[in-house]
Amino acid sequence: MKSDHPSPPLSLQHPELLAPAGNWDCAKAAVENGADAIYFGLDRFNARMRAQNFTEADLPQLMTFLHRRGLKGYVTVNTLIFPKELAEAQQYLCTIIAAGVDAVIVQDIGICRLIRHLSPDFPIHASTQMTITSAAGVEFAKSLGCQLVVLARECSIKEINKIQQQIALQETSLPLEVFVHGALCVAYSGQCLTSEALGGRSANRGECAQACRMPYDLIADGEIVNLKERKYLLSPQDLAGLDVLPDLVKSGVTCLKIEGRLKAPEYVANVTRVYRQALDGVMKELERPNPLTPFPTFAQRLEEREGGIKAPLSASERGWGRGQSDQEHYNLEMAFSRGLYTGWFGGINNQELVHARFGKKRGVYLGEVTRIYNEQVTVKLEAPVKPGDGIVFDCGHPEAKEEGGRVYAVVHKGKEAVLTFGRNDLNLRRVHIGDRIWKTSDPELDKQVRQSFAGENPQFQRPIDLEIYGEVGQVLIAIARDQFGNIVQVESAISLVEAHTKPLNTDRLQEQFGRLGNTPFCLGTLTNHLIGAIMLPVSELNRMRREIVAQLEELRSQPKRWQLRSDVSFQDLLPSSSPSSPTSPSLIVLVRNLKQLQAALKAGVETLYCEFEDPRAYREAVQLVRQPRQQSPLPTIWVAPPRITKPGENWILQQVRACEADGYLIRNYDQLQFFAADRCIGDFSLNVANPLTADYFQQRFGLERLTASYDLNITQLQDLLTSCPPQWFEVTIHQHIPMFHMEHCVFCAFLSTGTDYTNCGRPCEKQEVKLKDRVGTEHVLKADVGCRNTVFNGTAQTGAEYVQRLIELGLRHFRIEFVNETPEEVTKTIHRYRQLLQGEITGSQLWRELKLQNQLGVTRGPMGVSALRS
Secondary structure, eight states, rough: BOOOOOOOOOOSSSOOEEEEEEEEEEHHHHHHHTSSEEEOOOSSSOOOSOOOOGGGGHHHHHHHHHHTOEEEEEEEOSOOGGGHHHEEEEEEEEHHHHHHHHHEEEOHHHHHHHHHHHOOOSSEEEEEGGGGOSSHHHHHHTTTTSSEEETTTTTHHHHHHHHHHHHHHTTTTOOOOEEEEOOSSSSSTOOOOHHHHHHHHOOOTOOOOOOGGGGOOEEEETTTTTOTTOOTTTTOOEEOOGGGGGHHHHTTTTTTOOTTTTOHHHHHHHHHHHHHHHHHHHHHHHHHSOOSSSSOHHHHHHSTTTTTGGGGOOTTTTOOSSSHHHHHHHHHHHHEEEEOTTTTOOOTTTTSSSSOOOOSOOOOEEEEEEEETTTTTEEEEESOOOOOOOEEOOOOOSSOOOOOOOEEEEEEEETTTEEOTTTSSSSGGGOOOOEEEEEEEHHHHHHHHHTTSSSSOOOOHHHHHHHEOOOOTTTEEEEEOOTTTTTEEEEEEEOOOOOSSSSSOHHHHHHHHHHOOTSSEEEEEEEEEOSSEEOHHHHHHHHHHHHHHHHHHHHHSSOOOOOOSSSOOGGSSSOOOOOOOOOOEEEEEESHHHHHHHHHTTTTTTTEEEEEEGGGGHHHHHHHHOOOSSOOOOOEEEOOSOOOOOOTTTHHHHHHHTOOOSEEEEESSSHHHHHHTTTEEGGGGGOOOOOHHHHHHHHHHSSSSBBTTOOEEEEEEEHHHHHHHHGEEEEEEEEEEEEEEESOHHHHHOOOOOTTTTOOOOOGGTOOOEEOTTSOOOEEEEEEESSSSEEEEEEEEEEEEGGGHHHHHTOEEEEEESOOOOOHHHHHHHHHHHHHHTTSHHHHHHHHHHHOHHHHOOTTTTTSOOOGGG
């Protein structure tokens, strides 16, 4: 397979195609199917700890292999780093930098600081785990020293274009990368605490347990809503951006990323090849001087479809119609598919993102069972099937064991096919008329895909351009250039002589220099500058060709020489200690409605936080707190803007500030900018897990306090408090942990027929909704002003048993949070925690009392997770 990379004009950038690699076979599959770069994890600090991963010892060999083949290699260091890990992380980063890796993909803000301290020029890519959704987020990443930003998957093409415009205007431009294919997390990356809350396995540490792929019951106002076979309410279809490639190229994104470091090499090969060919085709079309039929935008194509956005795509429309074929769609579905969809690229459509019928791999839809007779199954065909294919019967209960097997024989009868299976392969008594059939395996395709990266010889070749110079009596000079600016010059060992027959011409030069089989190269352009009719033996031309290949390979495989300072350490960046405050511990109470606020005021709470669904209600909350009362001093009220801010949503922040609260709870990068002149406290969503991150927010943004990350257990929390001034922090010791925070609106998707807030009828304002999991826990669902949903753990968690230890370490600010508790429950809980802080009861007493009091029980939560993880 040869690269069809044209050389793009200056106005149109050819995006890099970035493929995942969980092991050597995946790396080879990516290389041989046209990836421009791969990203991979090592055995520590990466967000896919379940992948096979590479080791530090693999790095030199892997990077040499990639560079020789013309690819870049990026290492993922995309988890939060805890205080005691900083020394190990520094050593790890030095190894990565010294190995000539092309960049690291980073989540932790402190790690960005450490990398820039160790090396002034080593490239940092801001991970999607940084939750960057706006120009302010890009500017924040740039201030950290990042060279590229991976945007949140929730950004639409319209929003990507807006971000590009804004960063260009503000002169804060950085290259942008987007995910183009693969599994979609339902929650914002970097903001999902579900695995942590339910099992102590942090997604921010690479241990996601995929709770979003599980079935849930929807409970509205106390009643289970009958959604029939729709149970997988939080499991999005897989992203397939093939249909929007022209729009993505025109948006100016620098890199298109394929998800899948846990997937097999066949998946990597298959998906990479489809996108390589499609991207090259799009570039060729867009670069024509005057294309006769320019691509319509994705929005235009949606409008043109009869029936509007909700009309299903026809087979010919599902991303094809530009020379792309159904074969590509078939290949992508066979690679891995929970259903393929353009995700959020086309904007929000809550009816299509999550079909909710299953949460696992299916493949290609074959059709419905129309007849079962005499050990044979008749199906109304929607896709091709042949003997040897593997299929599964879907009776609407994917959680149960499903019947399936290999097709033994196929007899076509018009639009139907009669399928026969091997004897005893399946139990046909468990198959029903109306069952859906999915093709899960195609051995023929698998074999073809495996062959694409089998063997030792290169199968994917990248072009080199040649210039040939010479005249009679001189040596022949060949200058070769690759796409990356590597240049070599090779001269003949003998002089050119006059040719009486068959002189060297362009055709003969192309023939000899183009014999590049079994090398990483193919001949691009050849420019003939020869003067006169001259000749050179074929054997000498062949030697020169081999020398060009050897020299280019040698040049390419030289490791990148990044600057690496040996005289610095992470300890240089640690904050200096300061004496802890002699003040007594204080209780902070976060409420989520006005009745809870009134109860907290009556209880005499001095510091109040409000997080309401409608920010317009903050004005009333502030007035309530500032009413004349006996209490002295007056309590302070801080209000929280929504967790996510996207382009065009500053009106929400203006609405929040209009209440003129005492201060604001900061959740993201936009809010750091917007509320810069106000009193601010950093919330948990800033992911402060180590002293380097804490110091950055404290010193650069002047935040009064920081909320410690919810990913820290008690040992790690103690380490944070002893490595920074403890008065910098507050710790949440009682809460229903916010598990999923999502662009996906469950209210709109399952309690309306609307696609978004414009036509859903706002069920979120009328109904109390919970999601019931498989063990019977009912988790509270709330929507914010931006229609983003949060699922709160139905079981409260408490860190009461650790409070005395934290007080001894100098911590003075303790937060408790309420979700849907009654005013009476609020009053009682505040009273108990106040007793705890005053030393009147022990943490164990409070823990036992809460456990008895709370119908759903109470857990110790992440804080109580074994310190083995630290």
